[in-house]
Amino acid sequence: MFVNLNGNRVHKTRFLGELGNLPQSELVLNEFKYRRGSEIFGESEPAEYVYQVADGAVRSYKLLSDGRRQIGAFHLPGDIFGLENGGVHRFTAEAIVNTTVRLVKRVSLAHVAEQDVTVAHDLLNMTAINLQHAEDHMLLLGRKTSLERVAAFLLEMDRRLTAAGVMALPMCRRDIADYLGLTLETVSRALSVLHDKGILGFLGQTQRQIVLLDRPKLAELDL
Amino acid sequence: MFVNLNGNRVHKTRFLGELGNLPQSELVLNEFKYRRGSEIFGESEPAEYVYQVADGAVRSYKLLSDGRRQIGAFHLPGDIFGLENGGVHRFTAEAIVNTTVRLVKRVSLAHVAEQDVTVAHDLLNMTAINLQHAEDHMLLLGRKTSLERVAAFLLEMDRRLTAAGVMALPMCRRDIADYLGLTLETVSRALSVLHDKGILGFLGQTQRQIVLLDRPKLAELDL
DNA sequence: CGGTGGGTTGAGGTATTTCAAGGCTCGTGG
DNA sequence: CCACGAGCCTTGAAATACCTCAACCCACCG
Numbered sequence: 395m396f397v398n399l400n401g402n403r404v405h406k407t408r409f410l411g412e413l414g415n416l417p418q419s420e421l422v423l424n425e426f427k428y429r430r431g432s433e434i435f436g437e438s439e440p441a442e443y444v445y446q447v448a449d450g451a452v453r454s455y456k457l458l459s460d461g462r463r464q465i466g467a468f469h470l471p472g473d474i475f476g477l478e479n480g481g482v483h484r485f486t487a488e489a490i491v492n493t494t495v496r497l498v499k500r501v502s503l504a505h506v507a508e509q510d511v512t513v514a515h516d517l518l519n520m521t522a523i524n525l526q527h528a529e530d531h532m533l534l535l536g537r538k539t540s541l542e543r544v545a546a547f548l549l550e551m552d553r554r555l556t557a558a559g560v561m562a563l564p565m566c567r568r569d570i571a572d573y574l575g576l577t578l579e580t581v582s583r584a585l586s587v588l589h590d591k592g593i594l595g596f597l598g599q600t601q602r603q604i605v606l607l608d609r610p611k612l613a614e615l616d617l
Numbered sequence: 618m619f620v621n622l623n624g625n626r627v628h629k630t631r632f633l634g635e636l637g638n639l640p641q642s643e644l645v646l647n648e649f650k651y652r653r654g655s656e657i658f659g660e661s662e663p664a665e666y667v668y669q670v671a672d673g674a675v676r677s678y679k680l681l682s683d684g685r686r687q688i689g690a691f692h693l694p695g696d697i698f699g700l701e702n703g704g705v706h707r708f709t710a711e712a713i714v715n716t717t718v719r720l721v722k723r724v725s726l727a728h729v730a731e732q733d734v735t736v737a738h739d740l741l742n743m744t745a746i747n748l749q750h751a752e753d754h755m756l757l758l759g760r761k762t763s764l765e766r767v768a769a770f771l772l773e774m775d776r777r778l779t780a781a782g783v784m785a786l787p788m789c790r791r792d793i794a795d796y797l798g799l800t801l802e803t804v805s806r807a808l809s810v811l812h813d814k815g816i817l818g819f820l821g822q823t824q825r826q827i828v829l830l831d832r833p834k835l836a837e838l839d840l
Numbered sequence: 841c842g843g844t845g846g847g848t849t850g851a852g853g854t855a856t857t858t859c860a861a862g863g864c865t866c867g868t869g870g
Numbered sequence: 871c872c873a874c875g876a877g878c879c880t881t882g883a884a885a886t887a888c889c890t891c892a893a894c895c896c897a898c899c900g
Binding site: 539540550576577579580583600 | 887888889890891896899
């Protein structure tokens with residue numbers, strides 16, 4: 395083990411799951427740790443690696459020149475991100491909390507895909523899943539009210555990261571806002587409304603741990 | 618030639634371009650005509666065919682239960698649409714004007730892709746292009762002002778369909794609005810602003826033919 | 841302990857929507 | 871050939887959902 399320039403720790407491991415049963419010999423790679431807030435890759439940088447979240451959480455986003463930010467996706471343990479068809483990243487990716495990622499060299503993956511049809515198939519599948527998420531998110535961003543957006547967000551997170559009834563959100567209100575095309579105040583108010591309606595509850599004082607008390611009512615708000 | 622249930626005309630032809638150099642024998646298929654406003658396929662219908670616009674224009678959109686609509690993309694001559702990785706359409710597609718499409722059976726395409734690596738590659742490529750468009754559109758929908766959205770729309774259409782300096786938009790203001798996450802009035806006002814600033818001009822009384830007089834200024838508004 | 845990084849809440853401002861009126865074009869039918 | 875209605879577009883005025891600005895609270899941490 396050693397330490398890289400960002401103070402992030404590094405050691406060897408193997409890529410897991412989702413990419414079919416890869417011939418592991420081809421795809422041994424590094425495991426990396428990124429500190430809360432540090433950048434994993436930048437928009438328009440050459441895409442050298444493909445990443446998988448081992449532990450933690452990642453946001454990927456685009457910026458406008460004046461600093462407005464749109465988060466396109468949150469990546470949670472098990473998720474693969476940074477997969478590009480062209481050679482260039484189209485988002486910036488940052489660790490939301492201290493995060494461990496596994497990575498493979500993009501070219502070696504492309505190489506394997508040429509040999510192995512199932513891997514090529516998996517690549518297409520993953521791209522299609524990303525596309526579907528983006529399509530659903532366009533509907534949310536273009537046409538839903540703030541309450542509907544927050545409800546949809548909670549349901550998405552509930553689906554993806556609930557352990558035993560409690561949702562421990564890794565991201566702050568500003569991240570949620572930039573994901574939903576709102577301001578952090580509007581997100582906060584929408585959560586308060588849902589809380590007042592008895593649809594959700596908070597655990598602890600941190601406001602990051604949420605319990606969904608009435609999923610059906612939340613689903614009604616989604617549409 | 619014959620006429621189908623919708624009164625749309627049909628005859629035989631061959632699929633063109635974009636899918637590499639397909640072994641054409643495998644992919645002979647029908648050419649179809651859809652009348653202005655008619656549905657080509659519906660959301661969540663099984664995806665039997667993949668389509669290419671030969672002539673005309675198509676919108677694909679999602680609806681919320683109360684009728685709010687988000688158009689995810691416009692398809693212009695040469696564009697392929699209705700390509701699904703799963704077996705189900707995730708948008709409704711409608712002809713904006715009288716439109717001719719070519720179509721191949723999805724299964725036969727999948728079959729060819731299994732044999733031919735370059736076709737599989739093209740499929741991934743097309744999905745990745747759709748993904749990129751959706752990602753860019755999320756930024757627009759989540760973070761841009763109405764003027765920026767309309768400017769971006771004009772630049773996109775300029776790039777995709779300008780013939781000799783004049784842009785003949787096939788879609789109405791409401792379609793543009795539902796694409797940009799705005800109301801038709803807001804789109805109309807934004808166009809008026811751009812017109813007043815001397816950035817664009819109208820041709821004829823129809824307001825569908827637009828001339829970009831100052832592309833650099835328009836690009837500034839995009840960001 | 842004081843500062844910093846979240847988070848909530850209130851008050852006021854504003855971009856966009858909603859509602860409404862009017863104009864133009866085009867197709868249809870008397 | 872003209873009248874009429876439907877569709878499309880623009881523009882104004884009023885309403886509103888969301889944003890901005892600001893104050894305050896709390897937890898955490900050097």
